[in-house]
Amino acid sequence: MNRRLLASLVGIMLVAAVAVGLTVGAGNTPSLGLDLQGGASITLQPEGEYDAPSLDVAVEIIRSRVDAIGVAEPEIIRQGDTVVINLPGVKDQQRALDLVGRTGDLQLRPVLQSGTIDPTAGQGATTVPTATTVPTATTVPTATTVPGEGGPGESRGPRPMVDTTLPTDTTLPTDTTLPAGATAVPIDAAPPTELPAGAEVLLGRDGAGYLVGPVAATGLVFENNASANIQGANWSVVVQLRGGAAGADLWNALTARCYSRDNSCPTAQIAIVLDGEVISAPVVQEAIFTGGEVQITGDFTEQEARDLAKILEFGAVPVKFAVSQVQTVSPTLGTDSLRAALISGLVGLALVFLLMLAYYRFVAVIVFVGLAVSIGIQFSIITYLSKTNGLALSLAGIAGIIVSIGIAVDSYIVFFERLKDELSSGRTLRNSAQRSFEGAWRTVLAADTVSFLAAAVLWWLTVGSVRGFAFFLGLATLADVMIVWFFTRPAMLLLARSKFMVNRSMLGIKPPKITEGTS
Amino acid sequence: MTISGAFGRLYRGETTVDYYGKRRPAFIVSGVFMLVTVLVLIIGGLNLGIDFRGGVAWEAPATATLDADAVRGVLEANGIETANAKLQTLQGASGERIRVQVGDQTDAIRAAVQTALAEQAGIEVQEVDVAAVSSSWGRSITIKAIRALLVFFVLVSLYIAWRFEWKMALAAIAAMAHDVLVSVGIYAMFRFEVTPATVVAFLTILGYSLYDTVVVFDKVRENIDRFATSRMSMGNIVNVSSNQVLARSLNTTLSSALPVVSLLVVGAVILGATSLRAFAIALLVGMLTGTYSSIFIATPLFAIFKNREQKYAGVASQVAQGAEMAALYEHTTTRAAQKAAADSQAAGESSVAKNTSTSALTHPPRPRKRRRR
Numbered sequence: 001m002n003r004r005l006l007a008s009l010v011g012i013m014l015v016a017a018v019a020v021g022l023t024v025g026a027g028n029t030p031s032l033g034l035d036l037q038g039g040a041s042i043t044l045q046p047e048g049e050y051d052a053p054s055l056d057v058a059v060e061i062i063r064s065r066v067d068a069i070g071v072a073e074p075e076i077i078r079q080g081d082t083v084v085i086n087l088p089g090v091k092d093q094q095r096a097l098d099l100v101g102r103t104g105d106l107q108l109r110p111v112l113q114s115g116t117i118d119p120t121a122g123q124g125a126t127t128v129p130t131a132t133t134v135p136t137a138t139t140v141p142t143a144t145t146v147p148g149e150g151g152p153g154e155s156r157g158p159r160p161m162v163d164t165t166l167p168t169d170t171t172l173p174t175d176t177t178l179p180a181g182a183t184a185v186p187i188d189a190a191p192p193t194e195l196p197a198g199a200e201v202l203l204g205r206d207g208a209g210y211l212v213g214p215v216a217a218t219g220l221v222f223e224n225n226a227s228a229n230i231q232g233a234n235w236s237v238v239v240q241l242r243g244g245a246a247g248a249d250l251w252n253a254l255t256a257r258c259y260s261r262d263n264s265c266p267t268a269q270i271a272i273v274l275d276g277e278v279i280s281a282p283v284v285q286e287a288i289f290t291g292g293e294v295q296i297t298g299d300f301t302e303q304e305a306r307d308l309a310k311i312l313e314f315g316a317v318p319v320k321f322a323v324s325q326v327q328t329v330s331p332t333l334g335t336d337s338l339r340a341a342l343i344s345g346l347v348g349l350a351l352v353f354l355l356m357l358a359y360y361r362f363v364a365v366i367v368f369v370g371l372a373v374s375i376g377i378q379f380s381i382i383t384y385l386s387k388t389n390g391l392a393l394s395l396a397g398i399a400g401i402i403v404s405i406g407i408a409v410d411s412y413i414v415f416f417e418r419l420k421d422e423l424s425s426g427r428t429l430r431n432s433a434q435r436s437f438e439g440a441w442r443t444v445l446a447a448d449t450v451s452f453l454a455a456a457v458l459w460w461l462t463v464g465s466v467r468g469f470a471f472f473l474g475l476a477t478l479a480d481v482m483i484v485w486f487f488t489r490p491a492m493l494l495l496a497r498s499k500f501m502v503n504r505s506m507l508g509i510k511p512p513k514i515t516e517g518t519s
Numbered sequence: 520m521t522i523s524g525a526f527g528r529l530y531r532g533e534t535t536v537d538y539y540g541k542r543r544p545a546f547i548v549s550g551v552f553m554l555v556t557v558l559v560l561i562i563g564g565l566n567l568g569i570d571f572r573g574g575v576a577w578e579a580p581a582t583a584t585l586d587a588d589a590v591r592g593v594l595e596a597n598g599i600e601t602a603n604a605k606l607q608t609l610q611g612a613s614g615e616r617i618r619v620q621v622g623d624q625t626d627a628i629r630a631a632v633q634t635a636l637a638e639q640a641g642i643e644v645q646e647v648d649v650a651a652v653s654s655s656w657g658r659s660i661t662i663k664a665i666r667a668l669l670v671f672f673v674l675v676s677l678y679i680a681w682r683f684e685w686k687m688a689l690a691a692i693a694a695m696a697h698d699v700l701v702s703v704g705i706y707a708m709f710r711f712e713v714t715p716a717t718v719v720a721f722l723t724i725l726g727y728s729l730y731d732t733v734v735v736f737d738k739v740r741e742n743i744d745r746f747a748t749s750r751m752s753m754g755n756i757v758n759v760s761s762n763q764v765l766a767r768s769l770n771t772t773l774s775s776a777l778p779v780v781s782l783l784v785v786g787a788v789i790l791g792a793t794s795l796r797a798f799a800i801a802l803l804v805g806m807l808t809g810t811y812s813s814i815f816i817a818t819p820l821f822a823i824f825k826n827r828e829q830k831y832a833g834v835a836s837q838v839a840q841g842a843e844m845a846a847l848y849e850h851t852t853t854r855a856a857q858k859a860a861a862d863s864q865a866a867g868e869s870s871v872a873k874n875t876s877t878s879a880l881t882h883p884p885r886p887r888k889r890r891r892r
Contacts, residue, residue: 038645097626324652325652326629328649330645341786343786344781344783344785348777348778348782348785351780352774355770355773359770396719399719399723403779405774406775406779409775410767413767414771417766443738446737447733450675450678450679450726451726453671453675454722457667457671461663461667462667466722
């Protein structure tokens, strides 16, 4: 019995020591929430129709965008349907909002005409491509890739693989005014043929201007599995079509139109438009993409191919979000709060120690060591979770921890008060310790269950800071139960049985004079 | 070590306060408090922060060029009505800060005001804190919090009903409602701003209140078992229980309140972290009422419920006082209690004391055996 108690006591202290040792040794500290280190926080809420997988995709897209700007330790959390994005250290709130707030509409539009925009000319004349290499879109299995063509040296040559019907000297009507740099200016004068409604001139990423028809499909026709591959010397992007009416059918209707070069798609090119910018405009090589896969080849660098793949994969956020909360905290305010919380936590802890020492005398040592073990274990868990799961310690979390000091100490008080009762009814210390622990354990378990219930309900049903608080409260409650069983129990029982306690008064109650009980 | 006086009695768990007898004044005081709360809520309502109403708040360090009037000027320059703007000056560790809150604004205006305030103060744009919450979001988190609260109430009632009994669940919920109402009332009366931190604080108060109540009820149940075979009145049982846990209740309240007081004094007042102040105030108030309600509301209420039962109805009026009450405690070996028991037995006046000495399950400690296990 004694040996088992000792094993438990030494075990838990060892666990705490090793955990803290490993944590500190690895130089890990819990990552701090926004309110403690400053930065921007944005809360998004989905609007309209959405389902869980599309939310996941949306969060992925936002994550990749945030990663792309290189924020240190961004925190992107889904709380139910709500998405919380914490960008520590980000000072420019507007930039952060632009980054995550836009839906990133990926559109597929037939190209009516394309050309370069001369930003210096006031009457921006759109001419037919002079320096464009046009990628092509093909079904994968067919080997219709463009070997060598479309390379940098071919800039002035005819577009690869296309029987160009558009004469190279065709220019847009001169009365088409196109302000330099405009990305979405409706053509106010009709080109030779009647323009369909919804036609726009958009700037391409390559600097060319494109006159595009109305949106024929969105990025939703593609599966989220685009990849960039190298074939020979060329990079290409492969993406799978989604099945059904909203996927392959829509895409094939568009490509059939373009392949036959009908009026709505005379160039046979499909513009891939993201946020009003033409990312790429491949020429369609096939009427129907039977294989269910689309390959886009062309004069891509590796980076371009990867970007295009990413855009096809994640370009359009499948969920429309409303920005429901924006917050920036300046670094000074954050540091102030952290300092205040830490100092007041330590002062509070010291006061509790003094109170325990004054009230329970030397037995308070057990409270000290127990709290130290408990704090050590919790610190390690928090640090571990913050490293692996991106848990951040916020102000509300610190409040939860400070509150949990009270809960932890209460377990000792319940125990000691019972022990006092037992002792004053004349039982031996050894006997009293055992009996009072049993009673106290029941009480602690009941009270901690209620506390944990509260934490769990809060965690499930709320968002934001309340949720952070609930997490730390729940953790502290579990730690309390663990410490009472694995530390306080063996510590007190062993102390009660030790030689040290013979004829020594505990909690102000002298051991009963051994007169009648020895026989 | 000798401890004497009131503190000594408290330390030894020998206080003999008739909480049950004082239930009426306690109920009246609490009733008045709750009535006032309800009135204040009806008249003025709570001072809800932007997180619940929706709106924009900017906060910037006050500089020579940035004072309340300057802030108003900036707002007006951006076409924002200043009549309803809430301007606050906060004392912080790093000097004064000015905080201004207005209703919902567009992104552009929000950014423009931030820049303008920074320019006015002559500081970096990032030093101006901005918080914006859409009003629909505010509504939804309020609804979420209330829903969480209701689920919590139901679960806790079920748990207590299962672990103890349903009358205790009823009393515990009543005490909990009392605590929250009193804390909310103080917020409403002093027009403290309700922020998410406040909600956290209120929920903590619920937790504490319940925790306290569960500890007392655990003792009550223990005493009910102990007096199961005797005709002991509920008043006596709750009095004995409350007195037995009094030292624990006070101690726990003190040790829980100390970190919070330190949060309030060190954190909020000395270091000036204003975000902590309201939180600490709510917590402190809640903790004190939590301790109070577990002893003065929950337990007497439970006794009243219980007195309707056949077993307790007959003896409902018998409530031991003073030394007689002490005689009912488990440790009848203490001098005061022994003396009281002897006195009352000699006088032959009290049936209560006799009951315990003959039929209560207080067996004397077993003689110590030489070898155990």
